[in-house]
Structures are given as C-alpha cells and as structure tokens.
Amino acid sequence: MSGWLPTAPCTPDGCSTHHGAPAGPLVAVGRLLAGITLVVAGVSLTPLVALLSGATRDRLTRRWARTVLRCFGLRVSIRFAGEPEPGLRTGVLVVANHISWLDIPLIAAVFPGRMLAKSEIRRWPVMGAMAARGGTLFVERERLRALPGTVRTLAAALSAGSRVIVFPEACTWCGRDHGRFTSAVFQSALDAGTAVRPVRITYRAADGRPSGAPSFVGDDTLPASLWRVVAAGGLTAEITVLPLIPAGRHTDRRALAHAARTAMVQGATAGAAAVRSTTAQDAEWLMAAQTAVASDSANLPASSVHQCVNSIPAPASSARTPS
Template identity: 30%
Template sequence: MLIKYLRLVHAFGRAFWILWVKFPRLSRDTKLEEIKAWSQHTLKILGIQVVHETALTQIEQSEAPLMFVANHVSWVDALIIQSIQPSIFVAKAEVKRWPIVGSIATACGVVFVDRGSPSSARRMVDDVSSALHHGYCVAGFPEGTSSEGRAVSLFHANLFEAAINYHIQIQPLAIRYTHPHTGALCLKAAFIDDIGFVQSLHQVMTSQGIHAKVHAGEMLSPQGHSRRTLAHLSHRSVSNQLEMLNA
C-alpha cells in the first residue's frame, strides 16, 4: 500500500510539473492530450478500470465542442471523463479548497460555482460560455450533489444555458462503480454523507479494484429547447442509462 501511495504522490508531482512547467509551451491540443494521459495513468494507480458500455465513436469523431453531463457519484467522475475527452469542468466552490487537488483543478481551468449564490451561477454560465466559444468541451454534474449511484436526482438548469447560447450538443453519460468480480454496485468511490476528500481517497486506494462503467446516450440538440426542457431531457437520458447499468 505504501508503494501505491508513493506512486500517487509522484503522479500529483507530475501534474504540477505538467501544469506549471510544460503547459506554457504547449498548444491547446497537446495540453488536452497531456490531461487525458495523466487522468488515465492516475486512474490506474487508484485501481479503477474504466469500462465503456457503449461505443464512444460519436464523441471521438466530433470536431465541435460538446457539453458532457453525468450523474455524480464521486470526485473520480471527473478523472473518468477527462480520460475519455478532456474538458473544462464545473465544480462546487469547496473543491478549490481541497488539498493538492484544488490547486490542480484551478490550474486546469475548472469553473467553480457556489450553487447558493445567484451571482456565482451567473458567472459560471459566462465562464462556461467562454470556454465553449473558444472550442473547449465542458463537463458538469447538474445534480449539484453526489450519490451512491443508484438513481439520479433532478438536474439544475443553469449549466444548459451556455449550451443553448452557443448551439452546443449535449452528451449525456451514466457512470456506475462496480466490484470487478461480482458486478455488484461498489460504494468505495461514493463521495457521500460527511466523508472528506482524504478519507474518500483512502477508501478508493484500499479497495481491491473498482470498475467504472460508462454509458453514453444519444447526443441531444439544444435547438428549440429552453434550459429547463434540456435539463429534463438530459436527466431522463442519464436516468434511463443508469437503469440499464443497474439491471
């Protein structure tokens, strides 16, 4: 276990080196590839294997930026999406204060939002719109909270305003963590109740391996929708996908 933690410390150190030393000299596409490779490597250290339940060719072939929306179970969710398609993430403001991870998230351009503040939500929409305008994919968890992964809470609508403003397609994703041998729901990664980040990290690190199953639904066009109807359609898509993963 000590070796595993040392490998993780090395990965965090490499993240700082990539973000503060390499990034200033890299093109945008190369930066995104670095983030993708680092996320894939870190997931291996954590003992998490990403299993694609559907072909992701629609994501890989898309030349236009996308907005990814998913159910939220864990801080690991962000690594999983980054390992598939590097994106600018929307995260709750408290993540900025997490040890090490907060600094990495800030350097990666994460958009932090205080969901209880209308002005913060407004800034979030503006920042996400700017990222989409500059060609970046954006990812968020519209539930606004995390769960065990059995069901999906209603989606907040604010995030979808940016997709409507720039006519960006929505890519719904369902994420389910399972035991690698039994296929049963695994709660080791679930960031719920009063658990802190360090305790959650230890739970993941001491697990005997976790499978993260990812199911991509059909893309949704924002054309003709309000942010509320788009949030409803996205929620229904993710809910249906999660039901299939839980079956």
C-alpha cells in the same frame, strides 16, 4: 448551508458497501503513494502541457487520467451507446451523474476539458491547485446572485470552442439513485448554440455489482474516501458515453435538462445490442476522431473565468452547485 442548495440522502456509513476482497494494507499504501505522486506530478507539469497543441494536450491528459485511476487501484471501462459522432467544430457541454472525486479523472480519461466545480475545491491541497491550473471554472454556490455570471462564463467558454464538463445533480449521490438535474447550466448550452453530451458513471466491484467504496457523500472526508478506495479490491470505473443531444433540439433549459437526465438514467439499463464495451486503450482512436474543439487555445486555463472570491469552506463532501 443555504436551504435552496440541492442535497442527497446518501451517507458514508449507508452507502460505502463494497462487494469483494479488500486489498492488503501494503497494497493500499502503495496505491495511495503512487496515486498522490502522479497527481502532484500532474500539477507540476500542467503549465508545460498547456503550451502543447490541443490534440497532443488531450491525448496526454487522457493517458494521465487513466494512469491516475490505475494507481489508485481502478480499472477503466468505456462503453459507447451507439457510434461516436464525427468531430465537432464548436464546444460541447458534457454532463454526468456525480458520485465521487474519482469522477473528475474518469471523465478526463475520455473527455478532457474544463470542469465546473464548487469554489471550495480551489482551496483543497494539491487537487485544488491542479483544478485551477487545468482551467476549471469555479462557481460560488452560496451566492445566488453569482449564477447569471457563471452561466455567461460557461456560454463564453462553449462559444470559444471549449469542452465544458458539468455535474448537474449539483451534489454527490452514491449511484443507487440519482438527483434531479439542475437546469441553469443548460442555459449556457442554449446561449452558445452547442450540443450536450450525457455520460453515465458507475463504479463496480469484481463481480460486476455496483460498489459504494468510491462514494464521496454526506460528511465524508477526503482522507477517509482516499483510503476506502485504495483499500478496495477489484474496483472498475465505468463510463458510458451516450449519444449527443444536438444543438437546437430543445429550446427550453428545463426540457434540455430532462432529456439529458433521462438519457443518463436509461444508460443504466441499455441493452447489450445498444452498448459496446471497450478498454480505455482501445477507445483512444474512437475518441481522437470525436469531440474536437474549434481551436487549440479553447481549453487552455484562463484566470478571468474563475468565479471564486472569498469562497466558504464546505464541511460536507457533496459538491453542490446552484440550479
């Protein structure tokens, strides 16, 4: 692994603690089969869903993503820091902290869009096909020379009206601490003249304490992580939607990255008066009036934006991308 790539000190043994009673083995197996079945169904239906209008496609994606999380044994909680803004006529860059592979369906449950992911994911069984068909933008993290092209690709997608989702920590952390936000991806928002939407992801046990069961860090493997999730009892996937950072507020990518990370970190300690919690179902009407894209075609898959050629398999689970 290249020395310039971001890394996290988190390990499966040190970070996977879960406070709460475990699910029984039969329940865990049932969850695993149900979750995998629904993911496979999503892969199969992606070409048909891509033909639908933008609003219909987003609504179905949100509901599918919530159902996937429920099948794997997680409740979904959406929190709003302030009131949602009215619909946007341009694309938006959604940035979040990165803990687990579960982050992808969790964000899709609120903000369906085009993910930026390491090129290795395209080679994963089932999930790789789903990501590619869903319009994921892949980055070759080992090739520093590919970075300018990736930034141009992101800017083009944003300019076309797409909602683009990025994890700027560039590797997975367990949630107890956070990495710095790499600034390169924020240049795409500056180039496209679009707003940035920070969100914060937290996984909690039944008693409200953060849970390490979903953490996908270090040399963790996907099968081990899947089993740890389905075997945990009382898990809640929580996403806090933070206020938009309007286009033009920051003209330097490092200042914009710092502002987004500060908002995300402060989202962990936001007071009850500033944050409203709701269920995923109750949030549907709020999200429908928010984050509209400029055209129905903006979030459709496009093979021309896939930046992965001869990707290098990753032995570790951390999803690193260049700064």
